[in-house]
Structure formats: C-alpha cells, structure tokens
Amino acid sequence: MSMYEMNCWRTPDLLAKxxxxxxxxEQEIAFIVRSICDRNIDDCQLGALLMSVKLRGMTDGETIALTKAMRDxxxxMSWPIDWPVVxxxxxxxVGDKVSLALAPALAAMGVRVPMISGRGLAHTGGTLDKLESIPGFRASMSEREIYDCIGSVGCCIVGQTADIVPxxxxxYSARDVTSTVPSMPLxxxxxxxxxxxxxxxxxxLDVKFGRGAFMKTREEAEKLAQKxxxxxxxxxxxxxALLTTMDVPIGRTIGNALEVREALDCLRGQGPPDLHQLVTSLGGELLYNTGLVESPNDGVREIHEVLVNGAARTTFCKMLQKQGVPAVVAESLCGPTADYQMLPSAKYITPVPAHCTGLxxxxxxxxxxxxxxxxGAGRKRVGDPVNHAVGIVLLKVVGERVREGEAWAQLHHDEPLPQGALxxxxQSANIQNTYTFQQVPLIAAKIM
Structure with a gap:
C-alpha cells in the first residue's frame, strides 16, 4: 500500500462507512489496523469502530482481511520449511488441562508445537496459571528462546510476546470496556x-458448549466454530474444529496444581477417560492434517501410544527444563511413578458427603x-494473585454410584471455607436413587 493510498482515507469517513x-x-482494513497500532485512531474512534463492527458485522472476506492485518x-514466526508446525x-x-498433555504428545511424534496460551478468564482456568504451579516454570520466553525450545524439544507452552499481534x-482492551467482546468477527x-x-x-479448535462454556448452546458453538x-x-x-460438551468438568480436578497432577497422570497413560479422549482426538486431527497419518483414527492410536509408552512424558520433562524448571523437580514429576511432592498442596482438605445413596x-x-x-484458584480482576494449591477434586464423577455420607468430592483450601461453600x-450434584443413565457424547461434531 503506497503512502498516497493511505492518505486517501480519513478515519471519520471509514467509521461512517x-x-x-x-x-x-482489504486495503482499508490494513490502513485501520496500522492506525490502531500507531495510535492515529484515538480511543473514541476505536470504540466507535468496534461498536459499528458489532452492530453491522463483517463479511467473511472482511474478517479474513482483518485477521491477516492483525497477524501482520x-x-x-518463521520456521524451516520441512517442520510440521501445529x-x-x-x-x-472447566478442568481443561488438555494442552499440558497434548503439546508433548505431538512433539513426541515429531510435530513442532509453539503453543501460545493464556491465563484464566472469568470462570475458566488458564494453561499458564496451571504450569506456573510447577516451581521454576517460566511462561515468558523471547522469540529466540522459543525457536531454540522448538528445535531441541519440539514444543513449548508460552504466553503471548509483546511483538506478536500488538x-x-x-x-481487546477497548472491547472489554465498550461491550463489544461478543462480536463474532472480533x-x-x-x-x-x-x-x-x-x-x-x-x-x-476445541469449541466447547454447555453450562461451563462461554457458548451455552450447540448452535452458538457451531456458528463460531465454522467461522x-x-x-x-x-x-x-x-x-x-471439534465441538465438545462442557456441562461437567473435564477429568476429576479443578485448580492449578491439582490439574497438573491429572495431566501428568494422562502422560503416564493413566488419566481420566474423558481427558485421554480429548488429547488423543485433538492430536489425531493434527497428525492427519499434517499428513503424518492416513486418517484421524490412525492419529488417535499414535497419540495413545506415546502417552502409554512414556515418550510424551519424557518430552514434557525436557520442555519443563527448557522453561526454567530445575531438573530435580522435572524428573520427580515426570518419573515412571507419580511423585507430586514438589507441587504446592493446600493446608486443608474438606470432604463433601453425599446426601443420599444413588447414581x-x-x-x-x-x-x-x-x-x-x-x-482462590482464579482471578476476579486482571493482576490478582492466584493460589496454585487450592481447588476441587471429584472423587466420584457422572455415571458412578455413591453411598449416603460417602465423600463424592473434596475442597482443597488454605483459608476457612467461604460462607455457604459446602x-x-x-447443590451442584444431582444424585438419583433410581435413574436410567445415558452418557452424553463428549465430542458432538467435527467442523471442517
């Protein structure tokens, strides 16, 4: 785009349009994004632009052009041409610790995974918060360090650097204060x-829907996934994209260090079945899409194998050390038998008894x-500290029987329980004496 073309546009005219x-x-969108970065569009104009996009929408062509301009x-990042980067x-x-097992499993298959992750948002947990419960783990890495880690280990899990999509x-900051977060193109x-x-x-893409997801209905999730x-x-x-249900938590743990433990169990081939299914299914899609296997089902079997044979766990151990975790800690966590003494643990564990016998x-x-x-496992506001030790463990999950008075869950806490917590x-559990139970499929659909 020439300087002459850029000077042909005025921000007020584009806002009116x-x-x-x-x-x-495409050229107008490139101009707008450049002006946002250069602050030639002021806060008032940016708010007006975002609201217009929310109300008027964008075509697929506009959304693709906006995505490219934001990327640029x-x-x-630039990689060797023969690297299968995914x-x-x-x-x-809720309880989504899939990334912790998926990235090293893929890397153990020879795939390169520069996974850029985030922190907890609203009621959902953040991958980086979970990993930072491991002593020494460093989520912030330079581009050079990321490249070195991908080259030597095959994967890393890091936060967004200042230079990526500024x-x-x-x-996003403007969307948060202008009620334009829900805009589909944005x-x-x-x-x-x-x-x-x-x-x-x-x-x-793992696009979730249900009570514990941002998209409550399958229809909403399907629309977002297709876009x-x-x-x-x-x-x-x-x-x-896979559409997956989020009415019940993934696995049996909610909370940072507790979820790390469960992810490590998965890396030993011993994790809960729903977590294992998500890791292998998402990994199978990526192996197929990079041409390393002949079908997604073949990919599922390959990911299952590296989880069971220890290859994924060994890769995770190497990744942790590259990201600042002392060798003694990484090797203790990733050994052939579980040893989680290096992870923070809560002062108190309060059992939650069942009010009746049933399913x-x-x-x-x-x-x-x-x-x-x-x-204390998450944040109420950006910048709040996170207690990595606290959370919830489900001793029983949907489909299992429980006796009256038997603990079906545990609360892990460092302070006295909040009023009404028990x-x-x-009230979150539905236990029925007589009930014909039908398991809801975890993966509802695939979008291509």
Missing amino acids: KSEGGIFS SGTV DKHSTGG ADRRM IVSSIISKKAAESLKALV MVDVGNGVGMRTT LVDVDSLKLAVLSLAL QEIK
Whole structure:
C-alpha cells in the first residue's frame, strides 16, 4: 500500500462507512489496523469502530482481511520449511488441562508445537496459571528462546510476546470496556490472528458448549466454530474444529496444581477417560492434517501410544527444563511413578458427603468453577494473585454410584471455607436413587 493510498482515507469517513453497513476493502482494513497500532485512531474512534463492527458485522472476506492485518501488525514466526508446525486452541472450559498433555504428545511424534496460551478468564482456568504451579516454570520466553525450545524439544507452552499481534492487545482492551467482546468477527480475528502469527501448517479448535462454556448452546458453538475454521483456512492454515460438551468438568480436578497432577497422570497413560479422549482426538486431527497419518483414527492410536509408552512424558520433562524448571523437580514429576511432592498442596482438605445413596447423574461445572474461584484458584480482576494449591477434586464423577455420607468430592483450601461453600457444592450434584443413565457424547461434531 503506497503512502498516497493511505492518505486517501480519513478515519471519520471509514467509521461512517461501517456504521452505515458498508463493506471495507482489504486495503482499508490494513490502513485501520496500522492506525490502531500507531495510535492515529484515538480511543473514541476505536470504540466507535468496534461498536459499528458489532452492530453491522463483517463479511467473511472482511474478517479474513482483518485477521491477516492483525497477524501482520507484529512479528510473524518463521520456521524451516520441512517442520510440521501445529497448534490447538480451546474456547475455555472447566478442568481443561488438555494442552499440558497434548503439546508433548505431538512433539513426541515429531510435530513442532509453539503453543501460545493464556491465563484464566472469568470462570475458566488458564494453561499458564496451571504450569506456573510447577516451581521454576517460566511462561515468558523471547522469540529466540522459543525457536531454540522448538528445535531441541519440539514444543513449548508460552504466553503471548509483546511483538506478536500488538493490534490485538489494544483492540481487546477497548472491547472489554465498550461491550463489544461478543462480536463474532472480533472474536474470530483475535483468536486466529495469534495462531496465524505462529506460521502454522495446521490448527485444531476445541469449541466447547454447555453450562461451563462461554457458548451455552450447540448452535452458538457451531456458528463460531465454522467461522473460525473458514477464517483459519482463509489465512493459510489447515483448520478443523471439534465441538465438545462442557456441562461437567473435564477429568476429576479443578485448580492449578491439582490439574497438573491429572495431566501428568494422562502422560503416564493413566488419566481420566474423558481427558485421554480429548488429547488423543485433538492430536489425531493434527497428525492427519499434517499428513503424518492416513486418517484421524490412525492419529488417535499414535497419540495413545506415546502417552502409554512414556515418550510424551519424557518430552514434557525436557520442555519443563527448557522453561526454567530445575531438573530435580522435572524428573520427580515426570518419573515412571507419580511423585507430586514438589507441587504446592493446600493446608486443608474438606470432604463433601453425599446426601443420599444413588447414581451421580449430573454435576454443574459452572457452580464448581465459581466455587474454585472463591477458594482462590482464579482471578476476579486482571493482576490478582492466584493460589496454585487450592481447588476441587471429584472423587466420584457422572455415571458412578455413591453411598449416603460417602465423600463424592473434596475442597482443597488454605483459608476457612467461604460462607455457604459446602452448601453450594452439595447443590451442584444431582444424585438419583433410581435413574436410567445415558452418557452424553463428549465430542458432538467435527467442523471442517
């Protein structure tokens, strides 16, 4: 774009165009994103722009152009041409520790995974918060350090660097205070631009719906998944999405160090079945999309094998050390038998007894997540400290029987329990004396 072309546009004219339902050209969008980064668009104008996009929407072409411009607003990673570089994104859930097992499992298969992750948002946990419960773990790495880790280990799990998609940081901050977070084009471009900046060959999306997800209905999740798949493919990444249910937590743990323990169990081939299914299914899609296997099912079997034979666990141990964890800690956690003494643990463990004998037919993941936040496992505001030790352990999960008075859950806490905490968790469980139970499929659909 020449300087003459850029000078042909005035921000007020572009704001008027979108507010009246007009369609931006690719060049106009590139100009807008550059102006956002350079602060030639002031805060008032940015708020007006975002609100116009929320109200008027964007075409697929506009959303792809916005995603590309955001990607190109900062550093775009570069890899050797023969590296199969992939990543995964989850829209957020309760007890979601999939990334901790998936990244090293893929790396053990020879795939490169520069996984850029985030911290907890609202009631959902953050991958980086979980990993930072491991003594010494460093989520912040330079581009050079990321490249070195990917080259020697095959994977890393890091936070977004200051140079990756800087346009998104300003836009997201403005969205948060202008009630424009729910805008579909803005959600999609924010997510996909950061993945595109990793220069991926393949991306898999875990789009969740249900009580514990941001998308409450399958219809909402399917619409978002299709849009992200279309835009991901439109910017040059082979992208697929799995729609997964989030009415009940993933696995048996909610809370940072507790979830690390469960992820390590998964890396020993011993984790809960739903966690294992998500790791192998998402990994199978990526192996297939990079051409390393002939079908997603073949990929599932390959990921299962590296979880069982210890190859993924060994890779995770190497990754931890590259990211600052002392060898004695990494080797203790990743040994052939479980040793979690190096992880923080809560002062108190309070059992939660069942009020009757029967079948546990439902557990409200959102109520459990909110309670875990109240114990200190997450943040109420950006910058709040996180207690890595606290959380909830489910001794019984949906489909299992429990006796009256038997503990079906544990609260791990460092302070006296918040008022009403025990009553709240008791109300989250539905135990029926007589009930014909039908398991809801974890993976509802695949979007391509």
